[in-house]
Amino acid sequence: MTTTATDIRSSGAGGLRSWLERYPFLPALVILLALLALNGVFSPNSLSFRSLTGLLSTYMALVMLAIAQTYVVSAGDIDLSAGATLSLVNVAIVVLMERWGGGAGAVLLALALGVLIGLACGLVNGIVVAALRLQAIVATFATSIFFTGLALYVMPVAGTPAPALFWRTYGGRLFGVPFVFYVLAVLAVLLYLLSRTRMVTELLAVGDDQQAAYQTGLPVVAVRVKGYLLCGLFSALAAFCLTGDTASGDPLVGGKMTLYSVAAVVLGGSALAGGWTTVVGSLLGALTIGLVNSLVFFMGTPSEWQNFVQGLAILLVLMAGVLAGRRARA
Amino acid sequence: MSKLRLNGVSKAYGATLALRRGDLEIAAGEVHVLMGSNGSGKSTLCKIIAGSVRPDGGHILINDKPVIISGPQAARVAGIGIFYQELSLASHRSVEENICLSALPVRAGLFIDRQALKARAARYIALFSQVAGEGFHAEALVGNLRADQRQLVEIMKALVSEAPILIFDEPTSALDRAQVDRFFEILRGLKAQGRGIIFISHRMDEITAIGDRVTIIRDGETIETLKLSETDPGTVIRLMVGGASDMPAARSSAPAVVEAQAEAAISVRNLSGKGFRDVSFEVAKGEILGLGGLHGQGQSALLRAIFGAGTVTSGEVAIGGERYDAKSPRDAIRRGCAYVSGDRGRDGVISGRPIIENVTPVHYLRDRLMIARPSSLRDKAIPALEAMHTKFASLFHPINSLSGGNQQKVIIARWLIDRPDVLLLDDPTKGIDLQAKADLFALIRQLAAEGLGILLYSSEDAELLGNANRILVFNGGSVTRELTGDDRTRYNLYQAAYEAA
Numbered sequence: 001m002t003t004t005a006t007d008i009r010s011s012g013a014g015g016l017r018s019w020l021e022r023y024p025f026l027p028a029l030v031i032l033l034a035l036l037a038l039n040g041v042f043s044p045n046s047l048s049f050r051s052l053t054g055l056l057s058t059y060m061a062l063v064m065l066a067i068a069q070t071y072v073v074s075a076g077d078i079d080l081s082a083g084a085t086l087s088l089v090n091v092a093i094v095v096l097m098e099r100w101g102g103g104a105g106a107v108l109l110a111l112a113l114g115v116l117i118g119l120a121c122g123l124v125n126g127i128v129v130a131a132l133r134l135q136a137i138v139a140t141f142a143t144s145i146f147f148t149g150l151a152l153y154v155m156p157v158a159g160t161p162a163p164a165l166f167w168r169t170y171g172g173r174l175f176g177v178p179f180v181f182y183v184l185a186v187l188a189v190l191l192y193l194l195s196r197t198r199m200v201t202e203l204l205a206v207g208d209d210q211q212a213a214y215q216t217g218l219p220v221v222a223v224r225v226k227g228y229l230l231c232g233l234f235s236a237l238a239a240f241c242l243t244g245d246t247a248s249g250d251p252l253v254g255g256k257m258t259l260y261s262v263a264a265v266v267l268g269g270s271a272l273a274g275g276w277t278t279v280v281g282s283l284l285g286a287l288t289i290g291l292v293n294s295l296v297f298f299m300g301t302p303s304e305w306q307n308f309v310q311g312l313a314i315l316l317v318l319m320a321g322v323l324a325g326r327r328a329r330a
Numbered sequence: 331m332s333k334l335r336l337n338g339v340s341k342a343y344g345a346t347l348a349l350r351r352g353d354l355e356i357a358a359g360e361v362h363v364l365m366g367s368n369g370s371g372k373s374t375l376c377k378i379i380a381g382s383v384r385p386d387g388g389h390i391l392i393n394d395k396p397v398i399i400s401g402p403q404a405a406r407v408a409g410i411g412i413f414y415q416e417l418s419l420a421s422h423r424s425v426e427e428n429i430c431l432s433a434l435p436v437r438a439g440l441f442i443d444r445q446a447l448k449a450r451a452a453r454y455i456a457l458f459s460q461v462a463g464e465g466f467h468a469e470a471l472v473g474n475l476r477a478d479q480r481q482l483v484e485i486m487k488a489l490v491s492e493a494p495i496l497i498f499d500e501p502t503s504a505l506d507r508a509q510v511d512r513f514f515e516i517l518r519g520l521k522a523q524g525r526g527i528i529f530i531s532h533r534m535d536e537i538t539a540i541g542d543r544v545t546i547i548r549d550g551e552t553i554e555t556l557k558l559s560e561t562d563p564g565t566v567i568r569l570m571v572g573g574a575s576d577m578p579a580a581r582s583s584a585p586a587v588v589e590a591q592a593e594a595a596i597s598v599r600n601l602s603g604k605g606f607r608d609v610s611f612e613v614a615k616g617e618i619l620g621l622g623g624l625h626g627q628g629q630s631a632l633l634r635a636i637f638g639a640g641t642v643t644s645g646e647v648a649i650g651g652e653r654y655d656a657k658s659p660r661d662a663i664r665r666g667c668a669y670v671s672g673d674r675g676r677d678g679v680i681s682g683r684p685i686i687e688n689v690t691p692v693h694y695l696r697d698r699l700m701i702a703r704p705s706s707l708r709d710k711a712i713p714a715l716e717a718m719h720t721k722f723a724s725l726f727h728p729i730n731s732l733s734g735g736n737q738q739k740v741i742i743a744r745w746l747i748d749r750p751d752v753l754l755l756d757d758p759t760k761g762i763d764l765q766a767k768a769d770l771f772a773l774i775r776q777l778a779a780e781g782l783g784i785l786l787y788s789s790e791d792a793e794l795l796g797n798a799n800r801i802l803v804f805n806g807g808s809v810t811r812e813l814t815g816d817d818r819t820r821y822n823l824y825q826a827a828y829e830a831a
Contacts, residue, residue, distance in 0.1 A: 021471060196441045198434045201423070205431055208420035215382045215418040216487075217402040217432040276422045 076274025122232020170244025207274025595783020605631030620798025
């Protein structure tokens with residue numbers, strides 16, 4: 001009896017395995033669809049176009065941050081300062097937009113500066129981790145405190161509002177289509193282009209086996225720094241989405257998002273050890289976290305129990321995803 | 331004019347002198363063999379040339395011009411391509427990406443030129459298309475390939491550099507005969523183009539087949555360079571081992587094997603699983619049963635399955651007459667099964683940890699040890715290590731500080747603290763030097779004499795012929811022939827292995 005069981009499993013896993021190799025985000029996708037269905041059961045209204053758009057614009061920031069995290073994880077590193085970078089960019093652009101009058105020119109200029117700030121944060125991390133060879137997890141923890149400090153200097157108290165032009169655009173519609181869908185489309189193109197670059201392949205090769213990559217002749221330090229630069233860039237983009245959604249500056253807003261972004265990366269099917277990542281998975285992982293949160297809300301969980309249920313639900317989803325992946329790979 | 335010349339190159343890791351004085355001269359159009367026992371400094375020498383290790387002293391000249399090789403990328407630019415013994419592959423990348431990884435073709439300076447990459451990789455994949463085996467194609471992930479196929483990828487990766495100087499540090503250790511033959515054909519072609527090739531192997535027959543000159547390195551020092559046509563294996567080995575010239579000749583002599591006792595140590599009936607099918611045999615106590623044949627014909631899969639690390643779909647295994655189905659290696663170890671793999675990095679070494687921790691894990695398990703006292707562990711570890719003539723500075727040095735051969739001895743020593751009943755050897759001498767091989771086989775015979783049942787798979791026919799009482803020849807996952815007594819000849823072994831291949 002045992003023998004037949006092994007037979008079935010091994011042959012079944014063989015097919016699934018090649019699928020998973022090609023699309024490592026499949027478990028995340030299945031979980032996402034299941035959560036959507038559950039949301040529909042508890043509150044049919046939550047599946048309306050309007051609420052889904054709302055969900056997307058709320059969690060777009062986490063999607064961006066999870067993608068940012070994915071690129072450093074690809075190279076076998078991690079960035080615990082991604083959330084702090086987000087906060088810093090958030091407060092910086094809000095202050096700049098306000099100071100420059102809140103017109104279209106001011107907004108664009110502030111966004112350009114925001115990108116530069118994100119890249120600068122990435123560069124600092126890259127130098128500290130790759131060039132100075134400090135442990136990524138500790139070094140970026142330290143820089144996160146440092147970036148938070150800067151953010152608090154820029155805006156000591158939360159609450160400065162962003163110009164109406166900015167958040168109305170983000171939350172509004174363009175040619176009848178919600179703006180956030182344009183963001184998603186641009187993101188998709190960007191991710192596609194990035195996936196074709198030499199940089200990303202080299203990131204993955206470094207994350208796979210750093211020594212082997214070095215012996216192959218890859219500039220390992222430069223590659224890892226580029227990973228952190230990409231992370232900084234996407235953290236800045238995350239900050240734009242967040243600012244569009246909350247319409248205000250908050251120097252501490254990103255702190256708790258950092259570990260959510262790591263969780264989203266793992267949920268999506270990437271290996272934290274590096275070399276094996278999927279940005280599409282991270283996108284789905286971030287939305288999964290968003291859906292878990294909304295599900296907890298729609299289930300009518302009492303407010304004091306919401307964190308508890310949220311944590312439990314994420315743990316369950318993580319387990320389901322990891323077990324599915326492990327079984328298929330075994 | 332010499333293509334490459336090394337004068338007095340040296341390298342020390344902390345207090346260990348890996349290379350004392352490396353001298354080497356490579357001419358255009360030659361295959362230059364480096365010989366020396368493991369830990370003698372061959373690999374260090376190669377890595378210095380390839381730029382992945384910085385020398386402490388000495389000079390490197392390319393085409394008689396002094397150069398400083400600052401890193402692997404600089405070595406590529408200087409015209410050096412290398413095959414790394416431990417491979418330099420990214421396991422989650424595809425074969426073609428790995429082949430081209432050191433210089434990915436790009437468009438607009440940013441995007442990978444997929445077509446150029448495919449075309450470039452395809453040229454080198456085609457070189458081995460006849461012998462690469464099942465499942466080998468351009469888009470396969472390297473991590474899913476067999477060991478010999480991964481080695482082929484590393485060969486292609488060295489070849490794609492089209493460098494005038496090519497280094498092959500044990501490129502054939504996992505290859506089967508057909509693959510080696512094909513590789514040598516290619517090497518001869520490169521030789522004819524005037525490339526300078528450095529070649530390292532522990533197989534004497536390969537060295538005489540392909541080499542023009544040989545440089546012998548002992549204890550980090552270049553001893554001598556000889557023309558292979560003017561010397562004989564005996565001389566080379568004597569130079570390699572220095573004073574102790576009496577040793578490995580025994581390896582090629584008549585199989586001095588112990589007499590088996592009547593009782594079965596392990597019996598396997600109609601065992602099938604992933605990679606092998608319907609295998610039956612019995613190993614008596616004190617017997618060494620050899621598993622022969624080409625690479626990847628199910629020998630390793632069978633050994634791993636018996637050890638609980640592979641899949642068994644039907645059939646049964648009995649140890650000491652008692653039926654047992656290992657569900658995990660943990661299970662197998664408790665039942666007195668020991669397994670030593672040639673792939674130390676994957677199956678044996680606990681990387682970065684001290685030697686003592688590498689010797690004792692099996693003891694922890696078999697003794698159900700909860701709290702360890704270093705002093706009592708040391709008393710158990712030292713005799714086991716000494717039985718293998720292991721060279722080590724202290725039990726608390728990391729295992730990575732040892733040479734490949736000595737690492738393997740530590741791995742074997744871990745099974746000697748609590749005697750197993752059955753020893754499964756899965757190509758245990760892969761990439762270890764002749765001295766260590768001799769030590770290992772002396773020990774294996776002694777263990778057999780003490781009543782262990784031993785299953786030995788080796789990719790080197792001489793090891794099987796010299797040590798096994800019987801040899802089962804595998805082909806396509808099942809046993810096609812059993813060689814006993816006077817049938818155990820090289821001819822029969824070749825013939826049976828190639829029958830259906």
